[in-house]
Amino acid sequence: MDEQIQRGKKWLETLLTLMGVPASVTIGRVEQEERAISCWLTIDETKLTPTVIENLIGKKGETIDALQYLANVLLNIGVLDGEERFFTVELNGYRIRRQAELMAIAQKAADRVRITGMPEEIRYLSSVERRQVHSFLEKSGDLATESEGNEPDRRLIVKLRR
Structure with missing residues (x-):
């Protein structure tokens, strides 16, 4: 297994232990994407209470998004371009459920x-979620997407491609 991915697994397990949540982490889907290798790090929830799971996911996924952000920033410091690894942190099926919601x-x-020909605004998405929606819709030859505004009021606009 890739050394950087193993380092990601160890980093997340260490962080969880420091947070008082000693849980194991498994390496899930590893995919070669256009720019880099992407890997899912799945936190084993079998020994966690529902409250701990809820706290690790956070309101609207804010905590799990923060863990994922830290993993992606910290684990890619000093890594050469093209050798970065991108991590998705998963817990209790949250990412899979949220991806389905975002696709809908x-x-x-x-x-x-x-139908209307008018641009449609999608609000209240995290930056990660906006990227996912951009990615879902970029395959549509007739649609374009862009982000507008500033955090925390940044939103995604879907419109017909010109």
């Missing part, structure tokens, strides 16, 4: 734009 939101917005 993106599809509804795309359908409305195609």
Whole structure:
């Protein structure tokens, strides 16, 4: 297994232990993407209470997003371009459920734009979620997406491609 991915697993387990949540982490899906290798780090929830799981995910996924952000920033310091690893932190199926929700939101917005011809605004997404929606819709030859505004009021706009 890739040394950087193993380092990611160890880093997350150490961070969880320091947080008072000693849980093991498994390496999940590893995919070669266009720019880099992407890997899922899944926190084993079998010994965690529902309250601990809820706290690790956080309101609207804020805590798990923060853990994922830290992993991606800290584990790629000093790594050469093209050798970065991108990590997705998963717990209790949260990312999979949220991806399905985001795909449904993106599809509804795309359908409305195609019907009305008017741009559609999607609000209240994290930066990670906005990137996912951009990625879902970039394969559509007839649609374009862009982000507008400043945090915390940044939003994604879906519109017809010109």
